[in-house]
Amino acid sequence: MITTVTLNAAIDKTYSVKSFEMDRVSRVTDMIAVPGGKGINVARVARLLGEPVTAAGFVAGFNGQFIRSGLDTEGISHDFTEVPGESRLCLTVLDADNGTQTELLEPGPVIAENSLLTLKEKVKELAGRSTHVCFSGSLPLGCPPSLYAELITLAREAGAEAVLDASGDALAAGLEAMPLLIKPNEHEIVRLLGRPASSDDDLAACIRELMQRGIRHVVVSLGARGALAGSSGRVRRVAIPAIRAVNPVGSGDAMVAGMVTALRQGRSDADVVRFGAACGSANALQKQAGVVTDEDVERIFRDITVTDY
Numbered sequence: 073m074i075t076t077v078t079l080n081a082a083i084d085k086t087y088s089v090k091s092f093e094m095d096r097v098s099r100v101t102d103m104i105a106v107p108g109g110k111g112i113n114v115a116r117v118a119r120l121l122g123e124p125v126t127a128a129g130f131v132a133g134f135n136g137q138f139i140r141s142g143l144d145t146e147g148i149s150h151d152f153t154e155v156p157g158e159s160r161l162c163l164t165v166l167d168a169d170n171g172t173q174t175e176l177l178e179p180g181p182v183i184a185e186n187s188l189l190t191l192k193e194k195v196k197e198l199a200g201r202s203t204h205v206c207f208s209g210s211l212p213l214g215c216p217p218s219l220y221a222e223l224i225t226l227a228r229e230a231g232a233e234a235v236l237d238a239s240g241d242a243l244a245a246g247l248e249a250m251p252l253l254i255k256p257n258e259h260e261i262v263r264l265l266g267r268p269a270s271s272d273d274d275l276a277a278c279i280r281e282l283m284q285r286g287i288r289h290v291v292v293s294l295g296a297r298g299a300l301a302g303s304s305g306r307v308r309r310v311a312i313p314a315i316r317a318v319n320p321v322g323s324g325d326a327m328v329a330g331m332v333t334a335l336r337q338g339r340s341d342a343d344v345v346r347f348g349a350a351c352g353s354a355n356a357l358q359k360q361a362g363v364v365t366d367e368d369v370e371r372i373f374r375d376i377t378v379t380d381y
């Protein structure tokens with residue numbers, strides 16, 4: 073099984089708007105509201121790919137009920153820790169005319185010490201039944217930056233491999249526990265290493281540095297440019313075909329889901345990133361974040377090339 077941990081679960085709401093403008097009234101032409109937050113998106117895509125999953129993390133309030141019942145409707149198994157307050161709303165405004173996606177992310181509930189203890193027990197228990205635990209997304213208020221490192225260590229002690237998709241201090245501190253795989257995007261890796269990366273050579277040097285620290289898979293996703301991926305000491309370029317992207321929100325999560333699925337299937341390092349990138353691009357073809365179809369994934373996979381960098 074794959075367990076996903078979303079500490080700041082959300083309702084992901086997507087508004088389609090014609091010619092979105094600041095300081096103006098905009099009428100919404102189409103609306104989607106689904107359980108979201110990075111780890112939940114990973115769970116949805118992994119399940120669509122045929123993997124057994126459980127989504128865990130914190131939920132709160134009416135939005136938390138929406139998240140649980142939405143997952144029930146989708147048939148995604150979940151085991152969340154309820155906390156006081158209200159789970160957040162993450163809003164994406166899609167403007168097809170201008171080709172923009174604008175995101176507004178609420179902060180979410182404040183997590184108390186006793187809820188952290190409950191969550192740690194839950195992660196230990198789920199990790200004992202999982203091959204991989206994916207830790208994804210920002211830390212809600214009340215969670216110390218060291219939390220991912222603690223959870224990764226617990227997961228590994230329980231027998232599961234850990235994947236970390238986070239940013240800022242949460243990513244920096246989480247690295248101390250040596251997750252199996254990290255998937256920063258360009259901005260996240262630059263911030264992590266605290267130096268500019270103005271070329272792919274610079275990014276490759278960052279990837280090598282992180283592999284030397286002991287992270288086996290360091291995959292830097294580059295949006296429509298594909299990815300630069302380090303695995304077991306080698307850096308590879310992942311070149312993807314041009315597509316007509318509809319909404320790339322959630323593509324990073326779909327990529328993580330694809331890579332974990334491929335790792336579980338024992339695919340080669342090159343095919344792990346190739347399959348992950350195919351899932352990321354397939355997600356960008358959908359209006360809803362965190363959704364792929366098998367047909368899109370397989371078609372795009374065939375058109376992706378992975379070469380030594």
Ligand SMILES: Nc1ncnc2c1ncn2[C@@H]1O[C@H](COP(=O)(O)OP(=O)(O)O)[C@@H](O)[C@H]1O
Pocket residue numbers: 256257293294295296297298299312314315317320321322323324325327348349350351352353356
């Ligand atoms: N506009 C796009 N066109 C094609 N593929 C995309 C696009 N945006 C993302 N992807 C795919 O999804 C992967 C992850 O997307 P990216 O935007 O880099 O992640 P994140 O959402 O974490 O910032 C990319 O490596 C790529 O394969």
Ligand SMILES: O=P(O)(O)OC[C@H]1O[C@](O)(COP(=O)(O)O)[C@@H](O)[C@@H]1O
Pocket residue numbers: 080082084108109110111113162163177208209210320321322323324325326361
């Ligand atoms: O937990 P964070 O980092 O605040 O991010 C939350 C947001 O990330 C998303 O999961 C999208 O992430 P990606 O585009 O990086 O895959 C949204 O669905 C969600 O609203």
